[in-house]
Amino acid sequence: MQPLIIGVRFSQAGKIYHFDSSAVPDVREDEYVIVDTARGEHLGRVVRVYREPPERENGDLRKVERRATPRDLTLYQTWRARQQEALERCRARLAEMGIEGVKIIAAEFNYNGSRLAFLYSCEGEERVDLKDLRRAMQRMYPRSKVELRQIGPRDIAKIIGGMGACGMEKRCCSLFLTEFTPISIKMAKEQGISLTPSEITGMCGRLRCCLIYEFEQYVEARKHLPKRNKRVITPHGPGKVVEVRPLRGTVVVQLDSEEKTLYEFHREDLEPWDELEALRRKAAAPCAQCEEREVTHPPEETPPSTAAEEQPPPSKKTSKKPRRRGRRKSSRSRKRR
Secondary structure (H helix, E strand, O other): OOOOEEEEEOOOOOOOEEEEOOOOOOOOOOOEEEEEEOOEEEEEEEEEEOOOOOOOOOOOOOEEEEEOOHHHHHHHHHHHHOHHHHHHHHHHHHHHHOOOOEEEEEEEEOOOOOEEEEEEEEOOOOOOOOHHHHHHHHHHOOOOEEEEEEOOHHHHHHHHOOOOOOOOOOOHHHHOOOOOOOOOHHHHHHOOOOOOHHHHEOOOOOEOHHHHOOHHHHHHHHOOOOOOOOEEEEOOEEEEEEEEEOOOOEEEEEEOOOOOOEEEEEHHHOEEHHHHHHHHHHHHOOOHHHHHHHHHOOOOOOOOOHHHHHOOOOOOOOOOOOOOOOOOOOHHHHHHO
């Protein structure tokens, strides 16, 4: 029997994790469940119920323990309200210890307060020993298992939030992005965006996540357009491409006859100059088949003159072979006879 697989999310724009809900087969979307994770039991919201098993990594799925009760939801709200207090205490203790280069970003309780995680970041690449800080916080919260977890700059921006560079009230990572996709400088070059650091970097100091939104459309559109500085044939004559506008499907051309005026043409009105020039050269070149015929079938030699044909062939002199003389018999053989 196929297990019932559901997608559970633990925060508003968090990653979706898959669980086996065979123990709770009648679960529906927007319901809260208690699931077993690598960090203990957690409360999450069901965001998807799969009719068919989704593609996932090799390995067994963790199971859904039960459906969340009203008491579980009350405990979740109670411990969530104490997260800010735990965060302030941890920051104060860190300042007392004099540990530099470490920032405590957030504190997270699970739904029943049995676990407490402090999320922090380090400015340098060197590893910082925070065992003393963890022990100090464990003494403050003896009923919870305290752990310290390091996160990256993108995760920090996701937790803190704030206004985006485009003017949105919330950043994309805090609003709807569930996973961070690798971003490269090639995506900015393909879209013709200025490579000034302030133009392509976000609040986290990394390349903006929005650079990937239209990257595939730009790549597909550029396949059907000539590149910059390429020569093309337009309805007004030959010219050179000075600007490419992929989403509009047009290019800006500077004609050879008019250097100061620029014209915009659609891709259907253009012909590649390289191909036409290659065809013209091919038409002007001699036929290759004729050359092969001349090489494989050379002209026949002129026949000899008739005077030479009428001359009689040279007479053959009969040569007599020398007569072989027999050996003279010795005197001894004569005497024997």
